[in-house]
Amino acid sequence: MAIIDINGLSYTYPNATKPAVQKVSLKIEKGDFVILTGPSGCGKTTICRCFNGLIPHFYQGELEGKIRVVGLDVAEHPIHELARHVGLVFQNPENQLFALSVEKDVAFGLENLGVPRDKMQKQVNWALETAGIFDLRERAPHELSGGQQQRVAIASIIAMQPEIMVLDEPTSFLDPLGARKIFEVINELNKSLEMTVILVEHRLDLAARFANNVIVMDKGNIVLNGEPRAVFGSQEARLLGVGIPKVTRLYQVLEDENKLAGDRPPATTKEIVSLLSEVLKK
Amino acid sequence: MIEVKNVYYTYPSGVEALKDISLTIRDGEFIAIMGQNGAGKTTLIKHFNGLLKSTKGEVLIDGINTKKKSVAELARNVGFVFQNPDSQLFSETVEEEVAFALKNFGLKDTMLKKRITWALELLGLTEYRKTSPFMLSGGERKRVALASVLAWNPEVVVMDEPTIGQDHQQKEKLRQFIIQLNTQGKTVVVVTHDVEFVADCAPRVILMAEGKIIKDGLGKEVLTDVDCLDQASIVLPQITEVFIELEDFGLPRNVIDLYEAKEILLRRLDEK
Numbered sequence: 001m002a003i004i005d006i007n008g009l010s011y012t013y014p015n016a017t018k019p020a021v022q023k024v025s026l027k028i029e030k031g032d033f034v035i036l037t038g039p040s041g042c043g044k045t046t047i048c049r050c051f052n053g054l055i056p057h058f059y060q061g062e063l064e065g066k067i068r069v070v071g072l073d074v075a076e077h078p079i080h081e082l083a084r085h086v087g088l089v090f091q092n093p094e095n096q097l098f099a100l101s102v103e104k105d106v107a108f109g110l111e112n113l114g115v116p117r118d119k120m121q122k123q124v125n126w127a128l129e130t131a132g133i134f135d136l137r138e139r140a141p142h143e144l145s146g147g148q149q150q151r152v153a154i155a156s157i158i159a160m161q162p163e164i165m166v167l168d169e170p171t172s173f174l175d176p177l178g179a180r181k182i183f184e185v186i187n188e189l190n191k192s193l194e195m196t197v198i199l200v201e202h203r204l205d206l207a208a209r210f211a212n213n214v215i216v217m218d219k220g221n222i223v224l225n226g227e228p229r230a231v232f233g234s235q236e237a238r239l240l241g242v243g244i245p246k247v248t249r250l251y252q253v254l255e256d257e258n259k260l261a262g263d264r265p266p267a268t269t270k271e272i273v274s275l276l277s278e279v280l281k282k
Numbered sequence: 283m284i285e286v287k288n289v290y291y292t293y294p295s296g297v298e299a300l301k302d303i304s305l306t307i308r309d310g311e312f313i314a315i316m317g318q319n320g321a322g323k324t325t326l327i328k329h330f331n332g333l334l335k336s337t338k339g340e341v342l343i344d345g346i347n348t349k350k351k352s353v354a355e356l357a358r359n360v361g362f363v364f365q366n367p368d369s370q371l372f373s374e375t376v377e378e379e380v381a382f383a384l385k386n387f388g389l390k391d392t393m394l395k396k397r398i399t400w401a402l403e404l405l406g407l408t409e410y411r412k413t414s415p416f417m418l419s420g421g422e423r424k425r426v427a428l429a430s431v432l433a434w435n436p437e438v439v440v441m442d443e444p445t446i447g448q449d450h451q452q453k454e455k456l457r458q459f460i461i462q463l464n465t466q467g468k469t470v471v472v473v474t475h476d477v478e479f480v481a482d483c484a485p486r487v488i489l490m491a492e493g494k495i496i497k498d499g500l501g502k503e504v505l506t507d508v509d510c511l512d513q514a515s516i517v518l519p520q521i522t523e524v525f526i527e528l529e530d531f532g533l534p535r536n537v538i539d540l541y542e543a544k545e546i547l548l549r550r551l552d553e554k
Contacts, residue, residue, distance in 0.1 A: 039449045040421045091420070091447070146365070147319035172446045175318045175475050177515040202449050205478055205520050243450035246478060246520035246540060253544045259551050269520060273527040276547070280531045282554060 002027040003164060003196050004051065008065035011046060011055060020046040022220040031194040033210050035201055037242060038217035044200045048166050052086040053079045070163060084113065087157035091168040093149035097141035102133060105141055106156045127159035130185055146173035154182060161193060168200045183207055205245045209268040216242055233265035247272045283308055284330055289339035291325055299325040301493040312470045314480045317490035318515030323473045327440050331360040358387065361436035365443045367423040371415040376407055379415055380430045387434055401433035420447040438469040445476045457483055481505060481519035481538040489514040506536040
């Protein structure tokens, strides 16, 4: 059974004139690493808010269709119950941090789950180390830089090791090397713990190689859904202005000139280097 | 012209954010400042309009020391767009937001209306004229902040992380827009982490690490210098990564642009 199963979802925010998402159906399997992308205002963040019940419990509005997450009907289970299974890292870390110290913020979720004290300390330390902020554990989150706050938000979610992790542009304030390391950590959790990852992202160059599925939304609908190489290589993705990775673009411009050919366009540097090495060797 | 001469800056908390920075920005230049979190990029650009005054050393704008002028006076020439638009927006409508600085500079009636209309159209915000900035999305708020600065037509435009939260098409618009400003002779300074955006724009690039400038040169030179990028916590552009891997085939290392990459590869493959 799919870990997330959305069927015929339409949702309109209170006082909005048109729906933010329309008749969306979607299945995500346990252990998937999904990238969710599309132009601003296409409904990505709205979908993410459905995964842990923020919609409909917090935002209210008008909801049609069914959302099942780990087998639970989201409309019938409260946010705090869904939060045991789904960790959400918001776009703006300031909206998520509130405690007086980084360590307390990271421990908060575990306290609510009733984790015993010594186990909690271990898990908090592990999360702090993993996110690269152990040295900041006694600082006040609101005094930190945007990039550091993003690391705190990520640490507080991975500390709970949820079955599903939803991240909304989690590295936008981080420098590129920092962002790459965070994506590697998320990838590691995905592989070793079979944690399902849903990543909302515009910058696909860094993240594409970790995903096994890419979903593209436009105007409240899902317009593309499939294996990254197939999605990036499609005509629709080009027309929609999706941020196709540069290596895929390079392949496409050479393919247009009949200089490269393959079953599928590459999504990573490694893949295009091996294709190019072949033709350069000849 | 902006001249930064041996500038040091220490925050009241004791953190030394800038250590002996010297830099000249000529009129009409387009510059990207890049570097790791906490390298001092934002601290440096806040010296360009006098928001911060150096602890040691001096900053001259068109030959005048920023310590001798108020931020209000400097702002006329140097427009500043913050990283977080929420720290700069406060009005009830988009129109009032854009009007605010213009009124402070003494613009009235027809002239005022004209400038507002121009700026809103330029940034695709006309339909939001009477909307509250806080009803807009993050990307749209960023454009309002930009419109409110461009409306008074400063000679220098400084933008802190303008691509955050912008989708691919908006980034492309921003890029064309910067080029347009640049061809009008405006100086544009951008602080950004977005390597691919910089590779597309190919400006002069300044790399910072730990309060110092570690490299300053053309995009093509700086973004292909593996050691310096590493020190500044920046990754290589994807195109460069590919060309460095293919070096054994006698291809150049210093390629950042997709279309240059295409030309080089086509030429090579046609020789065969």
